[in-house]
Each structure stands twice: as C-alpha cells, then as structure tokens.
Amino acid sequence: MSFEITGKLIVKYNTVQRSETFKTREFVIEKSDDINGRIINNYVKFQCVQDRTSIVDRFNEGETVKVYFNIKGSRWEKEGRVNYITNLDAWRMESVVAAASGTDRMPDYGGSQEVPASQSQDGGDDLPF
Numbered sequence: 001m002s003f004e005i006t007g008k009l010i011v012k013y014n015t016v017q018r019s020e021t022f023k024t025r026e027f028v029i030e031k032s033d034d035i036n037g038r039i040i041n042n043y044v045k046f047q048c049v050q051d052r053t054s055i056v057d058r059f060n061e062g063e064t065v066k067v068y069f070n071i072k073g074s075r076w077e078k079e080g081r082v083n084y085i086t087n088l089d090a091w092r093m094e095s096v097v098a099a100a101s102g103t104d105r106m107p108d109y110g111g112s113q114e115v116p117a118s119q120s121q122d123g124g125d126d127l128p129f
Contacts, residue, residue: 001070001071002068002069002070002091003068003069003070003071003111004066004067004068004069005029005044005065005066005067005069006031006043006064006065006066006067006096007030007031007032007065008030008032008062008063008064008065009028009029009030009056009059009060009061009062009063009064010028010029010030010043010061010062011026011027011028011061011066012027012056012059013025013026013027014023015053022049022050023049023050023053024047024048024049024053025047025048025049025056026045026046026047026048026095027045027051027056027090028043028044028045028046029043029044029046029065029067030042030043030044031043031044031060041110044088045084045088046067046069046089046090047087047088047089047090048089048090049089050090052090052091055090055091055092056090056093056094058093058095059093063095063097064095064096064097065093065094065095065096066093066094066095066096067092067093068090068091068092068093069088069089069090069091070088070091071086071087071088071089072087072089073085073086073087073088074086074087074089076117081110083101119128
C-alpha cells in the first residue's frame with residue numbers, strides 16, 4: 001500500500017553505504033497542521049534505499065514537496081529481546097510549487113524522465129470521446 005504526504009523539506013542527509021550492495025539516505029519533512037486554530041508541526045523522517053537515494057537531489061531544503069512512500073515494518077530479536085522497527089520508505093518526490101504554478105520543472109518520478117500524457121504541453125485534448 002502506498003501513502004503520500006506534503007510538507008517542507010527540512011534536512012537532506014548524505015547517502016550511507018551500509019554494505020557492499022546496500023545503501024540508504026534519509027531526509028526530513030515538516031508537516032504543519034492547523035488544529036482548532038493552533039499550528040502543530042510534525043517532523044517526519046524518511047529513508048530511500050538503493051537507486052532511490054538520488055530522488056532528493058533535485059530539491060532544496062525549505063522547498064515544499066510531496067513524498068510518496070511505503071510503510072515497512074520488521075521484527076528484530078537479539079539475546080531474547082524483541083524489537084519492532086518501522087521505516088517510511090520514500091520512492092518518489094515531486095515539487096508542489098511546480099505542479100501548482102505550471103512551471104517547466106518536471107516532477108521526479110523516481111528515475112523516469114518521461115512526462116505523463118496528462119501533463120503534456122501541447123494543450124490538445126487526447127481523450128477518445
């Protein structure tokens with residue numbers, strides 16, 4: 001199941017090579033909500049793995065972004081103690097400003113550089129009816 005959240009990019013961490021074949025990168029967004037006239041700020045840390053570690057490169061700290069992610073959970077046991085770990089695995093990011101303002105900046109679809117047909121610049125209506 002996929003989730004999405006929009007917020008301000010606060011921190012981009014460097015990529016960490018965990019083993020010869022596995023790398024991760026973390027980043028944090030700030031999600032602000034108005035609850036009964038009071039602004040509540042939440043700071044949400046995401047991780048990207050393997051070839052997705054570069055999705056955050058195109059964005060600057062302070063920029064409003066939409067993050068698409070999956071929730072991953074695992075059980076870890078050592079010396080009779082059990083721990084549960086939850087990760088928010090980001091797999092796509094896009095700029096909210098670019099989508100709202102119609103600028104030429106393409107959203108990052110996790111590696112694909114093609115513009116979806118719904119975002120074509122020709123202005124034509126390609127609906128079959």
